[in-house]
Amino acid sequence: MNIQSLLVACAIAMPVASWAEPPTTGQIMPSVLVQDQHGQTWRITANTRLLLFAAGRKASNLAMEVLGQQPKGFLAARHALYLADMSKMPGFITRTFALPSLREQPFEVGVVLDEKRLTDWPRQEDAVTLIRLEAGRVVAVEYAASAESLRGALGLTP
Numbered sequence: 241m242n243i244q245s246l247l248v249a250c251a252i253a254m255p256v257a258s259w260a261e262p263p264t265t266g267q268i269m270p271s272v273l274v275q276d277q278h279g280q281t282w283r284i285t286a287n288t289r290l291l292l293f294a295a296g297r298k299a300s301n302l303a304m305e306v307l308g309q310q311p312k313g314f315l316a317a318r319h320a321l322y323l324a325d326m327s328k329m330p331g332f333i334t335r336t337f338a339l340p341s342l343r344e345q346p347f348e349v350g351v352v353l354d355e356k357r358l359t360d361w362p363r364q365e366d367a368v369t370l371i372r373l374e375a376g377r378v379v380a381v382e383y384a385a386s387a388e389s390l391r392g393a394l395g396l397t398p
Contacts, residue, residue, distance in 0.1 A: 262360040263291075263371050263378045272323065274350045274357075277342035282321075282350040284373075289319040290393070291371040295358070298366040300324050304345075306390045312346035318394060322347060327355035 261270040269284055269291075276282040284291060292307075294300040303322060307315070315322060324342075326334055334353065342349050352358055363369050367385040370393050371378060384390035391397075 262358075262362060263381065265378050265381060267378055269371070269373055269376055269378055272350065272358075274323075274352055276348045277339055277345070277351055278348075280348075282323075282348060284321060286376050287319050288321050288373055290321075291373065292320065292322045292390075293325070293358075293361060293363070293369040293371060294323070295325045295361065295363040295369065296328070296366065299363075299368045300326075302366075302384070302387060302390060303368050306387050306394065306396075307347060308345065310347075315347045320394070321350065323350040323352065325352045325358050325361075327353055327357065 263269055269288075271284070273281065273283050292303055294303045303324070307322060326338060329338060331353075339351070342351070361369070362371075362381045364383045364385065367383040368390055370380075370382040370384055372380040372382070382393065384393050
């Protein structure tokens with residue numbers, strides 16, 4: 241294979257490799273490798289039991305409303321992770337306001353900036369998607385559309 245063929249093959253494969261398959265109940269959780277709000281590698285680990293996925297502004301605001309009130313280590317103690325799809329946000333707003341605000345939070349946030357990355361993932365308008373995992377396998381996909389339901393999913397009492 242010559243260098244030109246290799247470059248074409250890589251160019252074709254790269255976008256496909258960056259897409260994350262949608263999580264499906266009963267299946268192994270697809271691998272997601274992104275950066276957090278500090279530019280560090282963020283990934284779903286084998287001991288993750290709950291993944292909070294916010295796919296829009298209202299869902300993200302809901303997640304921040306609940307998580308922003310919690311102490312440092314709150315998500316880690318629950319083997320939970322937070323993933324925010326910020327791909328619809330204009331780049332200027334993301335860089336100038338959203339990421340600096342997230343850097344002040346006492347928890348890691350996986351940040352998705354590529355709109356094609358998680359397009360097939362389960363979501364409901366204005367709700368946080370809750371993906372429950374056991375030993376790396378998806379056991380349930382639920383939705384929290386209110387602060388009360390998100391607090392309940394995180395084991396917080398009202």
